[in-house]
Amino acid sequence: MSLTLSKQGNLMCQNSPMIKLAKDINMSLASDSKQWLNLGVGNPLITKEVEEYWLSVIKSISAEKVAQSVMSYGSTSGDLLLRKTCSELLNKHYGWETTAENILVTNGSQSLFFMLNNIFSGQFNSDSKKIFIPALPEYVGYSGQILNQDGFDARLPTVKNIDDKEFIYKLDIENCHVNRREHGAMILSFPSNPTGKCLSEQEWQFLVKAAENEGIPLIIDCAYGNPFPGLCHQPIDFKMLPNLVYSFSFSKAGIPGSRIGIAVADSALVANLSLSQCNATIQPNAYAQLLANQAINHHDLSRFCHQVLRPMYSNMALFAKTLMMDLFKGINWKMHQYSGGMFLWIQFSDLKCNSQVIYEEAKKHKLIIVPGDVFFFGVDSSSIGGEQCIRISLAVSERTLIEGLSILKNIIHKLLVNKN
Amino acid sequence: MSLTLSKQGNLMCQNSPMIKLAKDINMSLASDSKQWLNLGVGNPLITKEVEEYWLSVIKSISAEKVAQSVMSYGSTSGDLLLRKTCSELLNKHYGWETTAENILVTNGSQSLFFMLNNIFSGQFNSDSKKIFIPALPEYVGYSGQILNQDGFDARLPTVKNIDDKEFIYKLDIENCHVNRREHGAMILSFPSNPTGKCLSEQEWQFLVKAAENEGIPLIIDCAYGNPFPGLCHQPIDFKMLPNLVYSFSFSKAGIPGSRIGIAVADSALVANLSLSQCNATIQPNAYAQLLANQAINHHDLSRFCHQVLRPMYSNMALFAKTLMMDLFKGINWKMHQYSGGMFLWIQFSDLKCNSQVIYEEAKKHKLIIVPGDVFFFGVDSSSIGGEQCIRISLAVSERTLIEGLSILKNIIHKLLVNKN
Numbered sequence: 084m085s086l087t088l089s090k091q092g093n094l095m096c097q098n099s100p101m102i103k104l105a106k107d108i109n110m111s112l113a114s115d116s117k118q119w120l121n122l123g124v125g126n127p128l129i130t131k132e133v134e135e136y137w138l139s140v141i142k143s144i145s146a147e148k149v150a151q152s153v154m155s156y157g158s159t160s161g162d163l164l165l166r167k168t169c170s171e172l173l174n175k176h177y178g179w180e181t182t183a184e185n186i187l188v189t190n191g192s193q194s195l196f197f198m199l200n201n202i203f204s205g206q207f208n209s210d211s212k213k214i215f216i217p218a219l220p221e222y223v224g225y226s227g228q229i230l231n232q233d234g235f236d237a238r239l240p241t242v243k244n245i246d247d248k249e250f251i252y253k254l255d256i257e258n259c260h261v262n263r264r265e266h267g268a269m270i271l272s273f274p275s276n277p278t279g280k281c282l283s284e285q286e287w288q289f290l291v292k293a294a295e296n297e298g299i300p301l302i303i304d305c306a307y308g309n310p311f312p313g314l315c316h317q318p319i320d321f322k323m324l325p326n327l328v329y330s331f332s333f334s335k336a337g338i339p340g341s342r343i344g345i346a347v348a349d350s351a352l353v354a355n356l357s358l359s360q361c362n363a364t365i366q367p368n369a370y371a372q373l374l375a376n377q378a379i380n381h382h383d384l385s386r387f388c389h390q391v392l393r394p395m396y397s398n399m400a401l402f403a404k405t406l407m408m409d410l411f412k413g414i415n416w417k418m419h420q421y422s423g424g425m426f427l428w429i430q431f432s433d434l435k436c437n438s439q440v441i442y443e444e445a446k447k448h449k450l451i452i453v454p455g456d457v458f459f460f461g462v463d464s465s466s467i468g469g470e471q472c473i474r475i476s477l478a479v480s481e482r483t484l485i486e487g488l489s490i491l492k493n494i495i496h497k498l499l500v501n502k503n
Numbered sequence: 504m505s506l507t508l509s510k511q512g513n514l515m516c517q518n519s520p521m522i523k524l525a526k527d528i529n530m531s532l533a534s535d536s537k538q539w540l541n542l543g544v545g546n547p548l549i550t551k552e553v554e555e556y557w558l559s560v561i562k563s564i565s566a567e568k569v570a571q572s573v574m575s576y577g578s579t580s581g582d583l584l585l586r587k588t589c590s591e592l593l594n595k596h597y598g599w600e601t602t603a604e605n606i607l608v609t610n611g612s613q614s615l616f617f618m619l620n621n622i623f624s625g626q627f628n629s630d631s632k633k634i635f636i637p638a639l640p641e642y643v644g645y646s647g648q649i650l651n652q653d654g655f656d657a658r659l660p661t662v663k664n665i666d667d668k669e670f671i672y673k674l675d676i677e678n679c680h681v682n683r684r685e686h687g688a689m690i691l692s693f694p695s696n697p698t699g700k701c702l703s704e705q706e707w708q709f710l711v712k713a714a715e716n717e718g719i720p721l722i723i724d725c726a727y728g729n730p731f732p733g734l735c736h737q738p739i740d741f742k743m744l745p746n747l748v749y750s751f752s753f754s755k756a757g758i759p760g761s762r763i764g765i766a767v768a769d770s771a772l773v774a775n776l777s778l779s780q781c782n783a784t785i786q787p788n789a790y791a792q793l794l795a796n797q798a799i800n801h802h803d804l805s806r807f808c809h810q811v812l813r814p815m816y817s818n819m820a821l822f823a824k825t826l827m828m829d830l831f832k833g834i835n836w837k838m839h840q841y842s843g844g845m846f847l848w849i850q851f852s853d854l855k856c857n858s859q860v861i862y863e864e865a866k867k868h869k870l871i872i873v874p875g876d877v878f879f880f881g882v883d884s885s886s887i888g889g890e891q892c893i894r895i896s897l898a899v900s901e902r903t904l905i906e907g908l909s910i911l912k913n914i915i916h917k918l919l920v921n922k923n
Contacts, residue, residue, distance in 0.1 A: 085718065086771050089632065089687060091650060092622030096775040099782055105579070129574050137574060141566045150558045153761040153794065154549050159525075190610050190762070190784055197783040202512030212509065227782035230511060230650065267509060298505065340789035341573040342610070351506050355516040362519055362647035363617040364610055369760035370790035374573065 091230045099227025100457035108451055120487040121479070123451040127312070127335045127425065128395065128478035136387050137337050140378045152369040159361040160353065161188020161345070162369075165376045169331075169345050172379055176310045179323040184350040187357055188367045192306055192332040192344035193224055196270075198359045199302055199328065199346075200228045203267035212267035217290060218254050220428070220458030220469065222276045222304065236266060237460045242467050248408065249420045250430075252278060252467070254286045263297040268328075272304040274315050274423030277458050277474040279400070281317035281422040294326050300352070302328040306344075307424040312336040313388030314396050315423040325349045333375050335425060336388055343371035396425055399477040403427055403484055410492050414499070428455070430472045431495055436503040437470040441494065450490045511650045519647025520877040528871055540907040541899070543871040547732070547755045547845065548815065548898035556807050557757050560798045572789040579781040580773065581608020581765070582789075585796045589751075589765050592799055596730045599743040604770040607777055608787045612726055612752040612764035613644055616690075618779050619722055619748065619766075620648045623687035632687035637710060638674050640848070640878030640889065642696045642724065656686060657880045662887050668828065669840045670850075672698060672887070674706040683717040688748075692724040694735050694843030697878050697894040699820070701737035701842040714746050720772070722748040726764075727844040732756040733808030734816050735843040745769045753795050755845060756808055763791035816845055819897040823847055823904055830912050834919070848875070850892045851915055856923040857890040861914065870910045 088096060108123055127133070160166065166183035173179055189195045204214050214229065216237035229235065238259055240252035261269055269290065274281050282290070294301035303321070307314040312335040321329065332344040346356060360366070378384040400421040407416065407429070419428040434441070438454035445452050455472030456464070464470055479487070508516060528543055547553070580586065586603035593599055609615045624634050634649065636657035649655065658679055660672035681689055689710060694701050702710070714721035723741075727734040732755040741749065752764040766776060780786070798804040820841040827836065827849070839848040854861070858874035865872050875892030876884070884890055899907070 086769075086775065087627065087687075087718075088622045088775065089625040089627050091625050095618065095622055095779040095782065097782065098778060102579075102778055102781050105781070126575050134570065134574065138566055138570045141569050141573075146558055146561045149561050150554065153561075153758045153791075154554065154557060155546050156759045159522075190788060194784040198515065202508045202515055205509040205511045207507065207509050224782075224785075267507075298507075338573045339576045340786070342784070342786070342788040349506075355506065355508065358518060358522055359515040361522050361525070362515065362517065362644075364614040364762070365644075366760070366762070368610060368762040368788040368791060371573075371788060 094230050094232070097227050101223045101227055104223070104453065104457060119449045119451065120483055120490065121451045122475040122483070122487045123453045124476045124478050126339060126478060127337055129337065130395065132391055133337050136382065136391070140374060140382050143381060144373055144377050149370065149373065152373055157366050157369055157372070159366045160357040161186065161367050162372045162376070165372050168376050168379050172310060172385065173347060176385070177321050177323070181323060181347060185323075185347055185353060187346040187348070187353045187360070188372060189344050189346065189360065190364065190367050191334065191342040192304065192330045194364070195330050195344055195346050195356070196225060196304070197228050198356055199268065200225060200234065200270070201230050202355070202359065203300060204229055204234045205231045207267065210264050212265060215261045215266040215269045216460065217259055217261075217269060217271055218252060219460060219462055219464065220277050220455060220472070221460065222272045223457045225270065226460050235460050237462055239462060239464060239467055239469070245420055248417050250417055251420050252280055254282070254289065256289055259289070259293070261293050261297055261299070263299055266297070266299060268300040268302055269294055270302045270304065272306060274307045276307065276424055277426050277453070277455070278419040278428040279421045279424045279426055280419060281315060282319065284319050287319050291322070291324070291327070295324070298326065300326050300328050302330065304330045306330070306332045307335055310385040311388045313385070313393045314425065316397065317422040323347070328352065333371070336384065336392065338371070338374060341371035341374055342368060343375055396477050397421070399484070400427060402481060403475070403477065403488070406484060406488055410488050411495075414492065414495055425477050426474050427477060428472060428474055430468055432468055432471060434471045434495070434498055434503065436498060438473050440498065440503055441473055444494045444498065445491065448490050448494060450487055452491065514650050514652070517647050521643045521647055524643070524873065524877060539869045539871060540903055540910065541871045542895040542903070542907045543873045544896045544898050546759060546898060547757055549757065550815065552811055553757050556802065556811070560794060560802050563801060564793055564797050569790065569793065572793055577786050577789055577792070579786045580777040581606065581787050582792045582796070585792050588796050588799050592730060592805065593767060596805070597741050597743070601743060601767060605743075605767055605773060607766040607768070607773045607780070608792060609764050609766065609780065610784065610787050611754065611762040612724065612750045614784075615750050615764055615766050615776070616645060616724070617648050618776055619688065620645060620654065620690070621650055622775070622779065623720060624649055624654045625651045627687065630684050632685060635681045635686040635689045636880065637679055637681075637689060637691055638672060639880060639882055639884065640697050640875060640892070641880065642692045643877045645690065646880055655880050657882050659882060659884060659887055659889070665840055668837050670837055671840050672700055674702070674709065676709055679709070679713070681713045681717055681719070683719055686717070686719060688720040688722055689714055690722045690724065692726060694727045696727065696844055697846050697873070697875070698839040698848040699841045699844045699846055700839060701735060702739065704739050707739050711742070711744070711747070715744070718746065720746050720748050722750065724750045726750070726752045727755055730805040731808045733805070733813045734845065736817060737842040743767070748772065753791070756804065756812065758791070758794060761791035761794055762788060763795050816897050817841070819901075819904070820847060822901060823895070823897065823908070826904060826908055830908050834912065834915055845897050846894050847897065848892055848894055850888055852888055852891060854891045854915070854918055854923065856918060858893050860918065860923060861893055864914045864918065865911065868910050868914060870907055872911065
């Protein structure tokens with residue numbers, strides 16, 4: 084049988100940039116992983132302390148409780164106890180007044196975005212609409228999700244230099260005209276994956292107002308946000324408004340394999356997402372819900388994130404920057420100011436080649452980095468030098484950073500000499 | 504903000520028959536569940552023995568192993584160890600020669616069918632195609648999954664009476680013309696939910712040949728099949744052919760809340776489904792994979808299903824039939840021959856009303872049954888008396904069956920007297 088898929092089937096099964104990357108990395112690492120240096124990792128860093136924290140959470144849940152939970156179907160919106168727990172935690176943190184009706188539990192935030200990206204794009208009654216991305220680069224995982232061709236309308240940012248080593252991408256407000264005829268929703272990660280950017284208060288207000296004016300949802304992906312995993316260093320005063328949708332994930336707090344995330348939104352949208360979740364997968368998995376609830380209620384997850392994870396990643400960002408200041412002497416490099424998240428975004432302005440060449444060269448030297456082009460959703464990023472950018476992970480050991488960046492330095496040197 | 508969804512969004516969030524039913528049941532049960540008798544349950548029966556089995560599986564997995572597993576991303580196709588384990592188990596049971604490349608692990612079989620129903624329906628290069636259902640009634644959960652209007656093309660069966668109390672639905676081979684221009688795939692549950700029917704060898708060969716001739720997949724939902732949960736009493740010689748797709752679930756073996764199922768298919772299709780799964784949800788959840796692997800490899804899941812679950816449900820089917828023979832005297836009733844699964848399908852031929860009336864009347868008497876019409880996908884089933892059918896669950900106690908069927912008898916009597 085020759086395998087024939089429908090058009091939407093081909094889109095569902097598309098070899099998206101995220102997948103290509105993961106495949107390439109896995110293939111490189113499968114054979115002799117000890118010889119490779121991986122600065123591409125998306126897995127959160129599991130230190131002794133992180134491991135001990137989650138092990139203690141796991142050990143504190145009795146086998147009887149696990150049995151009871153996995154042996155019966157649960158609510159399609161997620162366990163009521165967990166939804167209340169999350170609601171209370173977020174109310175305390177942000178001063179919101181949400182209830183369990185504002186919370187949907189999913190099998191991780193990727194599942195949530197599959198729903199959101201599709202219920203807010205495609206053919207509407209009279210118009211065909213796209214998901215609006217206010218500022219690229221943006222999370223690569225969205226790009227394989229939409230069941231229509233050209234499902235995103237994305238804008239480039241402007242670049243503001245802070246000093247000779249740091250810059251910030253700014254929302255290009257002049258070119259950021261979202262409108263309800265063309266756009267079904269807006270989406271952004273905050274802090275940003277890949278850049279570590281947090282929106283300024285002014286940028287935030289602009290987007291909130293634009294979403295309000297157009298009557299479309301503004302979806303904020305807080306996979307790296309506060310209170311968990313707590314990696315946002317420039318938080319702003321998130322409000323709970325009818326057209327704001329927040330996504331939180333437990334992955335970067337240490338349990339990516341468990342698959343659990345939550346949406347916080349107007350109860351009408353939560354009710355719709357719950358229907359979608361029921362049709363597509365019945366309910367989120369029970370064990371991850373036990374874990375999350377136990378961590379918040381009995382192991383002070385917020386404190387753990389704030390006191391352990393947060394300094395761990397910001398110290399690593401500082402360490403990496405200091406290291407690059409030293410190692411990359413003589414190279415024209417700069418980085419996006421680190422304001423949160425798990426990555427650094429580095430630009431090598433004098434390179435003539437694009438980031439795929441850096442990626443391929445690095446692989447030859449058994450080093451994995453992530454080429455920046457995968458975060459640009461097919462948009463030409465040459466005007467902001469996006470083609471010479473790469474993403475490196477902070478979820479690595481100091482040793483890996485030292486060795487990896489040393490190899491990277493040699494590669495960049497070589498490419499510059501060869502006028503690539 | 505008024506909530507505006509795209510057309511596909513409205514389909515994703517449709518209030519499907521499965522959801523309406525679940526909602527109704529939950530609402531009825533929420534307030535005073537002890538006073539209700541529920542013959543509508545989809546949850547597998549958790550007896551002391553079933554509970555002890557899964558508790559022993561759970562206890563035998565160390566906290567360290569759980570921690571290791573939930574703290575890192577895993578393979579998007581599912582853990583290689585589990586895929587090998589499932590492949591070996593199925594090879595042994597069915598004489599197949601599958602490898603891990605033929606196995607995809609998902610967050611339960613509902614997730615698998617969301618993918619299958621959509622990648623094989625909708626707009627193809629030149630044609631628009633539907634999913635072909637060879638014989639209604641069929642599993643209600645498929646009906647809310649397709650992202651196009653009228654995504655199914657379904658046929659009614661013929662009825663063969665066995666004796667005055669039992670009948671079998673037979674494939675209406677004359678009207679069962681599947682073709683590649685109109686149909687993207689064929690789908691059926693085996694044993695059937697809701698009827699308990701297993702295809703005969705002749706019916707099976709007809710479908711296999713039709714799928715082969717047309718070059719489209721034949722998808723067999725073994726949610727109640729062998730070797731797990733092991734509830735198929737008329738198994739046939741399943742072959743592993745390129746266009747056959749089998750789905751197995753761990754839910755009915757006792758762990759529906761854990762969310763895990765597997766697809767067995769040609770490696771090319773598995774590779775595509777794996778891409779779809781990665782784009783939509785990254786990977787199946789880690790804990791359920793640990794549970795499934797541990798159950799198969801260290802707690803002889805097949806033996807448990809064969810020796811505990813299988814007789815439990817077939818004894819209950821016999822008990823229910825005997826009970827009805829006694830209780831329903833004076834009522835013109837018959838049932839689909841029980842050949843497997845977790846339900847009985849009962850017809851009250853003299854009723855003038857349809858099954859929704861039985862359902863509503865039953866609710867007034869604090870009894871839950873499932874009205875048969877939800878399994879007919881909008882097709883008029885009056886020619887086979889489908890409108891007077893209901894589904895009752897065997898996953899209940901004998902006491903619940905006795906009390907529930909006694910109430911049902913009174914309701915049917917009343918409806919007959921009132922000429923409903």
